[in-house]
Amino acid sequence: MKYNRPRIKPIYPLYRLDKTYFRIGAQLGITVEFGDPEGQLYSLASKLNGQKVSDIVVEMQKKFPELTVDDIISGIDLLDENNVLEETLPDETDEERYLPNISYFSRFVGMNGNRFEVQRKIHESTILLLGLGGGGSNILTLLAGLGPKKIIIVDYDRVEMGNLGRQFLFREADVGKLKTEVAKKAINEMNSDVEIEVHNQKIQSPEDILQYTDGVDLVICAIDEPPFIIHRVVNKAIVAADLPCVFGASQVSRGRVYTVIPYVTGCFDCLNLNFSKHDPKFLDQFVGFREVNFNPPSIAYGPGMFQLVSSIVDEAIRVLTRYAKPQSLGTQFEINYEDGSSFTHHTWPRFEDECPTCGNGSAEDWQIFQYYQNKGIKYD
Known part of the structure; x- marks a missing residue:
């Protein structure tokens, strides 16, 4: 039978x-x-x-x-x-702390599947987390609860009092300390099953990332400064390493998540090409934004950030395990903190013949890329 x-x-x-x-x-x-x-x-x-x-x-x-x-x-x-x-799978089990996860995954697994296998894939995964700000610090706590094999963290900043309203990994006594050191200690106490490796470094080139990608299964990019430019740097690295990456960013009362799977979906440069091809005001907007040197205050509301980071982590687990279909492959999944709604933007394709990063194109053929130059950031 x-x-x-x-x-x-x-x-x-x-x-x-x-x-x-x-x-x-x-x-x-x-x-x-x-x-x-x-x-x-x-x-x-x-x-x-x-x-x-x-x-x-x-x-x-x-x-x-x-x-x-x-x-x-x-x-x-x-x-x-x-x-x-x-x-029933009477011979299958896991640690007690992960059984509620497995019960959740059972919603998506039928008679032909194994609900324990989803959690097992998480246990076997190594995740590279870039950034420990309002997004990254909260992403880290969610990841720790899920129990991956290893999390590699890259950040260069120190804890500030202004962080404490939304970066709930940190405490008042941590002000002035390196975020990576505080994070490693906190996660070791939270879940000793997870190996934590930290690097105190500011990311300024793809090589800064590539040195940490050996053995990694997925990257989460939670850094967004300098705006847009840093995502292009991360994109270059993850395409070179052939690693999926979930990107997240927050702007005022909106959050966005998008995922790049190299050579399967369009990459970040493909997104720029797509806008260049189909939005006549894209270049003007991009140049106008760059030239105004906009330097806003920190804008981060804890409950809003939680909406964003939970979507980022869930998307990462979807990509790693396929327990459910990912929502942001080649598209931007947008969350509205004001009313809790979400929607996906139009997808963008991979431009194999024109993309300078995941294809055979040249950046010199596209005007947009000359405006990505930034002092202190090395892309090529």
Whole structure:
């Protein structure tokens, strides 16, 4: 038989509405209702508690002699098609701290999958985190709870009093200390399963990143200064290393997440080409922004930052494990802190023949790239 020890996913309640209908689940959007006037399917569902299918067949035929084995398997198929079943997997386990994660992943894994495998992929992953500011410091705490094998952190800054309203990894006693040192100590105390490697360095070139990419499975870019320019530097590095990267940035009351998978999605330079091709005001806006030398105060509201960083980390886990479809591949996933809504922008393609970074093009052919020059930043 194709089933071994199926069970109704423990994350869902099973209950009758009346003599004709029953439901699995109790939340709008994740609840399935079944018509069952003879009570056969509800009885079957009630018996799907991890026992062997052969035992279930015996019990069902004892109660409903008219049912064939194929009838009973068809009933299990119906429940499986509605994504409410999982294999019990009695020999699989994990540390207690990760079991709630696994229960969440079970929502997305059916009878043909293994909910423990998602967490196992996380345990086997090494993540390179760039930046420990309002985004990076909170990203780090979420990653620590998920339990990757190793997190490599690159940052050069020290904790300031102005950080404490949104960078909740740090405490008042940490003011003046290097963020990397504080972060390593805090995460070691939070989750000793995770290996933490820190580097006190300001990123100014792709080489500054490439020296840390050996053995890395995914990069998270949580640095956004100098604006746009630093993302181009990171993009150059992750394409050279052939590593997926989740980028995040916050502007006033909006946050954006986008993901680059080299040679699969368009890269950051492809995004610039896409805007150059399709937005007649893009170059003027970019040049105008650069020339005004805009230097705003720190703009960061803790609850808003949490909306952004949770999306960044979830996207990273989606890319690493594919427990669910990533939301920001080749597109910008935007979060509105004001009303909690989100949407995706139009996707941009990979320009293999024209992109100077992930393709065969030349930066000299595109006017936009001359405005990315910045003192102290080496791109090529």
